[in-house]
Amino acid sequence: MTIEIRPITPAEAKEYLRVLPYANGFPQEEPEPSAWYAGRAAWPPQVPATPADLDRYAEQLQADWIRPQAAFVDGKIAGGSAIVSVEVTVPGGRQVALGGVTSTAVLPTYRRRGLLRQIMGAMLDDCRERGESLAGLSASEGTIYGRYGFSPATFQxxxxxxxxxxxxxxxxxxxxxxxxxxxxxxxxxxxxxxxxxxxxxxxxxxxxxxxxxxxxxxxxxxxxxxxxxxxxxxxxxxxxxxxxxxxxxxxxxxxxxxxxxxxxxxxxxxxxxxxxxxxxxxxxxxxxxxxxxxxxxxxxxxxxxxxxxxxxxRDNLWLNILDVRRALEARTYAASDVLVLEVAGGSYRLDAGPEGASCTATSESADLSLGLNELGTLYLGGVGVSELAHAGRVAEHTTRALSRLDALLRPDRAPHNAVGF
Structure with missing residues (x-):
C-alpha cells in the first residue's frame, strides 16, 4: 500500500469532494441536538451532492482562501481535509491569522491506517510555513482532535x-x-x-x-x-x-x-x-x-x-497553538506580571500586561507546567487555569502561580464565536 499526502490539483477536485461528508451524504455531526441548531432534529438529513453541486464546489476549491489536502492510497483519494484562511479576535482586539481546519474525512474502508494523522500533520506544517501561529476547528466528535494538539477554547x-x-x-x-x-x-x-x-x-x-x-x-x-x-x-x-x-x-x-x-x-x-x-x-x-x-x-x-x-x-472553537511565543505575544493581558511557563517541554518567560507582552525562551525554573492542549483551552480566557489544575492538567511550582496566570488571561467577557468555518 502506497500512501501520499499532498494538495490536490484542479483535475482531482471532484474525486476529493466525493470523500467529504457534506458531498457524499455521510453524517457530519454526532447524533445529538447541537448547541448551534435551534430546531428539534438531531441533525438535518444528509443528501449527496448533485453533479451541479460538485461543479460549484470544485470551482470554490480554486479560491486562494482554501487549501485542500488529500490522502492518496495507491493513487486513489481515500481521505481529505482543508485549511481555510480566517482571523480570530484575541484579547486586546487584535485579529490574528488562524488556519481553520474544515471538512475532514477518511472513507470508512480506509480507516485505522493513520491517514488522518498524516493529513493533519501536513496541514499544520502548511500553517506554520505561512506564519499562522494558531490553528482551529469545530469538532464533530469530542474524542478525535485532542491527539493532534487541539482543545476547546469557546463554548455555546x-x-x-x-x-x-x-x-x-x-x-x-x-x-x-x-x-x-x-x-x-x-x-x-x-x-x-x-x-x-x-x-x-x-x-x-x-x-x-x-x-x-x-x-x-x-x-x-x-x-x-x-x-x-x-x-x-x-x-x-x-x-x-x-x-x-x-x-x-x-x-x-x-x-x-x-x-x-x-x-x-x-x-x-x-x-x-x-x-x-x-x-x-x-x-x-x-x-x-x-x-x-x-x-x-x-x-x-x-x-x-x-x-x-x-x-x-457544547464546545465550539478548538484551538491549537502552533507557535507558543508568537501566540502569547499576539494578545494583551488583564494584569501586569512575569511568569515562566513550561509548555510541552519548552520554557518561556512571559512578561505580560494590558499593553501587550514579550515572550522569550528561558532556562529559568518554571512557575507552571502545562501542555499545548491546555494552553489552547486557556488562550482566549474562557476556562480558568485553576479549573484545569484541579483536573490534573496544569502543575503549579511556585505559590499563587495558578491565580496569577488566571488573572493575566481572563477577558472581561467570555470568549464566543457565532460564526464558524
Missing amino acids: HRWEVRRTDVAFRDEFTDTGSLELVDAAEAGSVWQVLHERIRAVRVGEISPLPGRWQGLDALPADGAGRAHHLVHRDAAGEVDGAAIFRLPWATDPADAGELQVEAFEALTQEAYRALWGLLLDFDLTKRVVAARRPVDEPLRWMLTNPRALKLTRT
Whole structure:
C-alpha cells in the first residue's frame, strides 16, 4: 500500500469532494441536538451532492482562501481535509491569522491506517510555513482532535423559555426602532454588523466569502423560511439584528415554537429591544435560541432567572497553538506580571500586561507546567487555569502561580464565536 499526502490539483477536485461528508451524504455531526441548531432534529438529513453541486464546489476549491489536502492510497483519494484562511479576535482586539481546519474525512474502508494523522500533520506544517501561529476547528466528535494538539477554547449554549414565563425586571423605552427586512437587506446588514462585533468580541471569527448570501434559503429539515429582524438606534444606524423561524409542526407539543438562529446586538438597548419582541411574539408559546454565549445577560434581565432553561452546552472553537511565543505575544493581558511557563517541554518567560507582552525562551525554573492542549483551552480566557489544575492538567511550582496566570488571561467577557468555518 502506497500512501501520499499532498494538495490536490484542479483535475482531482471532484474525486476529493466525493470523500467529504457534506458531498457524499455521510453524517457530519454526532447524533445529538447541537448547541448551534435551534430546531428539534438531531441533525438535518444528509443528501449527496448533485453533479451541479460538485461543479460549484470544485470551482470554490480554486479560491486562494482554501487549501485542500488529500490522502492518496495507491493513487486513489481515500481521505481529505482543508485549511481555510480566517482571523480570530484575541484579547486586546487584535485579529490574528488562524488556519481553520474544515471538512475532514477518511472513507470508512480506509480507516485505522493513520491517514488522518498524516493529513493533519501536513496541514499544520502548511500553517506554520505561512506564519499562522494558531490553528482551529469545530469538532464533530469530542474524542478525535485532542491527539493532534487541539482543545476547546469557546463554548455555546442552546436554551429555551416559555413565553408565559417571561417578565422583564425593568420598564424599557426603546429610543430606536425595530423592522422586519428582506433577505437581501439582511445580508448587507449582517456583513457590516459582524465586522463591528468581531472587532470587540474575543473569539469571533472572520466570515468566509459569501457567508451572508442566501439568508432566505430553506433549511434542510424544512423548518420554514427565515425572518430577519433589524434594530436601528435613534440616529438610524443598525446596532442589532436577529434571524428567526416559525416552523409549522404536526405535533402540538412542538407547535408555536420560535427558533432564533442568529442574534447580535452592539448596545444594551438593541439587545433588550430585540429580545423583548422575540420573547413575546404573537401566537407563539416557546422560544428556542441557538449559538448563544455562555455569559448570556438575558437571564439577569428576567424577574424569574429560572425561566431560561439550558438544553445544550457544547464546545465550539478548538484551538491549537502552533507557535507558543508568537501566540502569547499576539494578545494583551488583564494584569501586569512575569511568569515562566513550561509548555510541552519548552520554557518561556512571559512578561505580560494590558499593553501587550514579550515572550522569550528561558532556562529559568518554571512557575507552571502545562501542555499545548491546555494552553489552547486557556488562550482566549474562557476556562480558568485553576479549573484545569484541579483536573490534573496544569502543575503549579511556585505559590499563587495558578491565580496569577488566571488573572493575566481572563477577558472581561467570555470568549464566543457565532460564526464558524
